[in-house]
Amino acid sequence: MHRDSLFDQDMEIHRITSNEIEAAQDLVSTLDESKKMKEALYDCAVNPASTNYGFVAKVMDEIIGAFVVSKDVNLEYYISHFHIQDQILIAEQDRKSHTRMIYSCVNPIFEKSTRYMLKELLRLTQKTCLYFEVNTATIIPTIFHELVHIRSRRFPHFLDRKWDHERFDSEDTKKKKEEDTRNKVDGCNRDPLDEKEAPFALCFSTRRMLSEAKIIKNARIVVVGASDTSISFIEALLSISYLQFTNIVLVAPGGLPHNHFVEKKENLKCYSTSYTTAELKKLMLESRVRVINARMVDIDRSDKNIVLHDDTILPYDTLILGMGIQDKTLNTLGYASRGIASTGDLQRADQILSIDDPHLYQHLRVGGSLINILTDKKRVKNCVIYGRTLHTYCCIQGLLQRGVKPEQIILAIPASECHVEENYDEVEERLKDMPFIYPEAFEDYSIEEKIQSLIESMGVTIIKNTRLIEIIEDPEEGLEAVLFKMLDIPDEEEEEEDLNIEEKSEGQESMGSNAAGTEEKSFSDENKENEAEYIKQKKKRKKNEKEVECRVLISAGHKDVDQDVFSAIHNNGLVYNGRLIVDKNFQTTDPSIFAAGSLCEFSGRYKALAQGKPLRMDRYNGREMGSRLARSVFDIYDTQANQEGEEELPSFYLPVGHGGVLPGDILYYHIKTTNPLLLNPNSEEVENRKSLTCDNLNGQKGHFIKFTFNSIGLIDSVTYMGSEEVVLQSLWSFVGLHENYLNQLTSRFEEGIIPNVVEFLSENWAIALYHEWFGDFCLRMRQSVQRMTDVQAILEKAFEMTKNGEGIAREQIEELKKYVDPKTVRMVQDETLEFIKTNMNHLPMYYIPQKEFE
Template identity: 30%
Template sequence: RSEMSKFKSPTGETQLVNARRTEALDAPHIEQLITEETVKLFGQVSVVEIIEKALLAVVLSNQEGEIIAHAAFFDYPNKPNTSRTNYKTDWESWLSASYDVKGCNSLNSFFLHLFVAKEGYEIPAAEEIIRTAFNAVPDLHHIFMVVNSGAYPNAALDQQFSKCELRSGGHHPSDCTVFGLPRHAHVPTLHIRPALVEDHDDLTPIFNQQSEILTRTYGEYFLAELIAGQDDSMRCLACEVKGKAVGFMSVTSEINLDLLNQCYELAPFHGLRKPHPDDQAVPPRTPTPADVVEDAAAVDARPTSSQRSGSAAGSEKGAAEGGEAATGPDAVETAEKLSDAVAASAKSSLLNEDDDRRIDEVDEENAENEAAEEAEEEPEEEEDEEGIVMTPIASPKSLSPEVPPNTAAARVARNFQPVYHGESNAVVIQLFAIAEAQDPRSVDFLPHVFRLFPDADFAIITVPTMVPEFSLLQSFVRVTPKPNCTLNQELYVFHRGGLACNLEVRAAKPADRPSVARLVNSLRLKSSLLKDFDLFLNFKRDPVKHGEQIQAFVAQCLGQLVGVGIMRKEADSDAMYMRSHYNIEDFIYYNHHRKDEHARLYHLAVNPIFNHFSKLFIKEIMRLGDKTCLSYPVYPSSAPEELRAKYSQPTALSYFVPVRARRQIQYPLEKLGGNAPSERVLMEQQAFALNHINRKLIYEPKVTVNARIVVVGASSTGISFLETLAFCPHLRFNNLILVSPHGLPGDLEPDEQRECMTASGLIYDSRDYACMSLRTWVSVVYGRMTKIDRKRKVITVNGTARVPYDYLILSTGLQYQPVAPLKKAPSQRQMLSAKRLPPHRPRNMFCINDPFDAAAALHWLDRRLDKQRLEGKLIVYGRSLDAYACVQALLEAGVRPQSIVRVLDPDSPNPFEHDDHVETQVEAALHASGVAAHRGYRLQQWNDEEPEPRQLELLTFVSEDGKREVHLDCCALFAYQRLGVDFDCFTAVNDACLVFDGRLVIDANFHTNDVAIRAAGPVTKFQRAYHADNWSHASFNSKIVGEQLAHALLRLFDPTLDQDTEPPPEPAKLIPQFGHTPKLSGARLPGGYHYLHVTSPTIADYLHPTVGDEGRYLKTCTKEGSYFRLHLNQYDKIDSITCLSREPFPYKNYIQLYGLHQRLLNNLASRFKEKLVPDFFEFFNETWALAFYHDRFHDFRDELRDLLSTRPAPDKLSIEEQIRKLMEDEIGLSTAQRAQVKEEYARSGAKRALGTRFLNYISYNYYHLPMYAKPEMV
């Protein structure tokens, strides 16, 4: 964050100066401020490296953006010879032995490594930077400066620092001098005293500035009455500066602890009560074998998913973060998100149901065994009412591989709720306000709170979810709400032990082993942690993994061990893999960090009471271990258990930043030979989500957002929205909630057959989901939204569970709907409305809308193929791309072609209308395989007009003219006939009076007619006022739509952006632009074809190759059936790509061709015209093209465009400006004008600069592009 301050310039004028964190782009400007005096004082320094590794680097810039001063602070001296051993780790003992300094340590002391300022600004700049440093780091008490002997601080620093007194009898260094600066000289500790009634006039403006609600509610003199009403249970404190009250805090010991324990996970804090002999803090004993047998019978008798599907809702972290704890039938199926898991919690977490078991249960819903099919069934409506079950806080495969989720012991732990009987051990801060200038020192109130209430060990505070986190809360620990909490408050806890200033971090010793074991006793992966701890104590290395270095550290406070951290040196191969596969360089300059400065965190456990010290613990681990970067991987639940078990959940994961994965080039290795990238780049590893922290991020503040953002629908639009929010490095969203029937996509193990059963939008694949690990940051509620209460801001899931929201995002997309017979004559084309569909979908009717549906259908199919019970036809009804993919999946699953029948209704659009060749090839393959097809037929009747069949046995289809009928024995029906809005979603939206006109109506800013509800994706349409009925979000790339939605919402929370307090006015009713990202589709088609289609955003999903369509088509077709078609628009840019081949092809590479000019591709058009390109597959697989497929190539193109837009001199036009000027009155450039521009381009130096930039691009990314020759190689 940045602050604006005023001070006088050398001319005496008052200037506004902005203090902010230093960025790498500031380095050239800072270097210009370095003088000989700077070098004499601090020595020769690398400014980039200083910025890269400083804990805190601050620049001052004026209103014109000119940098006028810079300072960099570290937690160790800048002179290596100031210590006989390691100057980074042992300076504390050296400093205290040589100088008369008290109470300084690495946690509360900084060293100034560099200070520069513009001439004339030195004195005010030094004062402003030092004040900024103390405000930015409340724990900072001392700043030291170590200079060479004979050197002396300049006037600016001399006014701030004083020479440290030598300690008598100590070792006095002869080569340096130490100067010191205490905090109280610039930012003194606040003076806290009991509040007086007389403070009312000073404090009222502060309260009113922040909110006038209290005055309106309790009257103008509520504060005076509150102060006058103090007693033993309620006390008031005031903060005084220069005789004026500038802050106020009201504290009371009257707390409803029972409600708090119902709503929040307070087990780590012993329920905020004192210990009592009758406390029940741990689960009861493990059931006996007899109990287990009895329990197993109960499991067998549990309701199936068909009984639960209508009413079981679940949430990964606590479905509704916020309120009264629901019990009994209103409990919600939940799963704790990874980042909220508390390592030292005494309460065992609840375990999620295994994915395979969930698929089995859905299979039971779709088709039970023969005996069950003949048995009578209970009405599902009654079963649904009893189907709500309590489930997990944490994903079983990712967090608890040691405990089988279905054991009786796990179920006992899952249902256990601790009970505490002791007296209250807490006080609550019920009212707090402070002036902005004193806000960074808010923590100074806390010592006085505990003096007023000496029997209390905890101070708590609740804040509304929409209130931004203020400085005081930085010292508190946020408490995770329980699953069914619907309070709109966040609870924060502070323990009096947090006031201790003697936190000590050191390398672990053998004597620490018992204390570490006690600390981690409640961890699920404690055995893994203790194993690594023992390896460190015994060997300092892992003898199994090639002697990999292990480092273990412990944190102590008041003589008690409160934390343990274990890390390993990052192997060179792993470090290069992370650089090449993740955007780690968004956060570090990789080349400025030595290989041995990278480490991987394996374990970090901190007592919850001291959790706010976790960041300092990490800082000390890096300093003592001589590391600058720490990474922590999160593996998906499908990863091997032995791999996931190596890493225990760190309590400080929220301080890390998630790192995006990089798209990789698909290399033609057989062509590259020895010019291929190294094995470290090409090696296949288990996909994981990477979290990162480095030294300069330690004190980089994250803005905490507690607003409850509920996303309904796990469509690619919704996932893209969540991804954008979760990957904001400077924001921490605590309450991101997804409501979806099957949870997050990617939770199932990768399965090629399942993935081939549906067409793909090519937005995300299983590896992308693993590399995102949204389950780390997002809570999931398993179920369907059935109601929206706009007044109370609550949605209902599955008819019973309530999920509150502050902002509701509707991104349900469109789903294939169950089909029903025609109600009237075929010519009238009237179908049953959704409300008149049978209440129970027949068991053997499948609507494949997501991987979970596909898995259940394939599981059903496998069972029948194994038992040879496939009687009748598998009918694929519809003509969508998904329908073709389904036919191919059925064939690959082993179904005989004669058992598959396609029924193509006349209303479905042709997915291959853009290219007749593709349709011809696919239909020929289907005909050759023996798959029957009936074209132009609609479903007219099933099971002899049975109104609500449980099983489809006989289907009758009728032609469009009503003259022909087809009767088919039905084994299963796959419905791809109609895409529509989910009926439950429609009912909820319609009943909430949101405008629905065939689709949910929104404006260009994603707003519905409710300011708190936004929507995006194919479920929406623009208002009729836009006169754009043919355009909708479905016309664009869904990932970009999700990102734009996230950016629109970020304006409400991101302090670096201009925040919208209300919807901005629309100057014109224009549909928004979603960039130039293409729409994508791909599938495995009958005949074994691999299919790819890339097209620009269009009204229709296809391009018509008809007269009037500007541009031209380039096609190649080989004897083997490989077909490749490009469409070049009128500007000779590629705006459509179609690929069809029986051989797999690097589709991710080909997608990157979109938007490129044909001349960039080795003059593609002229080569094609000269018949030099017989096969585009071969042409684009040649090694010269690989640079175009690099993930940073589009950024490089933007860089070159900026180069051509930059003026070479203030009085000279840029190349782009010259072209624009020439084209002002012309349609295009003449031959002479083109020659003129080319001449100017060569003369201006832009051509040489462009070539230099390209060589730099190749050189910097050489680990990906070693097939290109560098200039020195020639």
């Protein structure tokens, strides 16, 4: 502590005067935006009509802080773009009581007095709410940690396009805009109905919040892995307004996922749909927690620390294991990916990569050694992508964006059981896990055919139904070729024949050089030994073996636990039985170690409580698991948390999904439920509804969408593929809805009335379905109508229909509708109008009669 900081009780804060301009400008001269701040302070001091206030904080006649705040804000923009209502009651606040911190600078010696300074600023300006915007280039100031992060809102859309709506502004609204523009109100040029997410993040505080001291938690919380679960866990901890965690560390191999690329089409992998890239950026995790780019290789439970790959020791009080499972194809062949230190007997080569390599984007960066090899026009080389998951197609797109020609890319698709069968003793167990550890690239075979035809037309070579059996390396050049076993060809020895010069030359031309148009290999007199060895190997090749020349190999196969993670778990006595075992509170056998995510599984003793639901966590949504994990950790660090333990196993409701950009800049998303209908656990669900599939995708333009339904009409999954961006949250909102919400879409599509489902779902009638609060509205309505007599009678009839495991057909639902009381219908209509009326700033396309507002 600096001795001058002891004089903070003598601090004085007041409006800046012309005599203090020079001293204040000297204070801010080291800032990146010093020029703009100097100009703003000067304007506040000499211009009485300035739109901002300028303040200085002084101790013993020396300026130790300078601030510029706005006189007013565009509150309507904040309300429509951020969840301000979560923090304050807007109606209870005076319209002129809001201000924005534009610039701030505090001498580091007096940082501990930041909260007092902010309270004084609000008092002197007669404001109650203070906002601070964080743009991409914003340097996080000292005041940041005294503020609360506010989640951004999104406008309801299906396709990412403007509403087809003729906008109407009332006379009052027009007058307000003109007045704000005339007075140059801060943010007056922003349109509250611009239908776009705000390009910045927003932080906030009030006079009351600043008067209530936050509870400081200095406990060392170490989170391993940058998965959805880990990010959601950290987000939940940081969202508690009365707690401040000062020592959260995120160990993220390769860094945070959204920092690897600028545009989606540059991504090399498919991705989870739990978080969008924009959401991750606005969380500002790099500014709120310490992020370490490293891999955990060991845990020391006795000393409470973890060991990183560079032998760094990282101590913890609470350890969160949130990493997922990784691609293991290379390990089955005795190799480790380039960015993973070789462990045990595993070999490593610079040109051999796994799709889950933490440094994949660094290795395949534009201008890097591997991309230079693949884009060298003088010596064209090939890249083999091996796998059958969605990653493979996204990787092709990523390579094309990096300048690799399609003729140099070879996609090798193995059989589904390749490299997996040795990990399972029972076939039934393997079949149960396959959709999660080695999922098909596409849930619809027609999509797979369409995409494969597209990439073949581009020039990409596809080898189907094969198995990688050998990686061939050159001692000097590294990776030289790979050897595949063609599973469609019987396993027979090739007859040995004397190879003449022509046959030899023909044999040297591999599949890879055919695909890329590379020059044939020629042997000089100096390497006759290599020629003889090559001929000898060719004689030994079987008919069902194919050698493919390549200089880069990327695998994207089945997933399992990372070897270092497994060793750390096993060597420290944590229970592992195919997955890391945790209790209902996500706690391992060590009370200071928690875990969640695809690496984990609930203990078998909860099987009865699970009621048929799987215990493995890779079946559930990672973001939802992270928030539930945070509840368990709250009990340790939050004295105000509910200490009553839940006896039941946590239930998960959010759907899961994945997506990516396919070759041709085609977007693909698949969202499905995690709670399939179980009317009768002992029998399979009855299929009484056809899926709805609408394919208007022609080449690289158009849309494809598919809905699947369960036996009572709820949407089980939705798949979208097209050239036009769709709003992910809107796809999510479909899963779990009843088909009747879709405005008779199924019957009208079958009759040919609706030729393009995607365009139909983008029309104005459907916009309310995509509103972020529509799900909460539906839940409230269900709870309300369930208490009504007529609805209870209908539910009893529905139960009778389904008690034997049978579903409810569409015709039966139409019959049940006849029993609904008109009063119930009127109540639902009134509540729907009230919902629209309350959210007119996001739903202006709906017409509400004027008398409804009176």
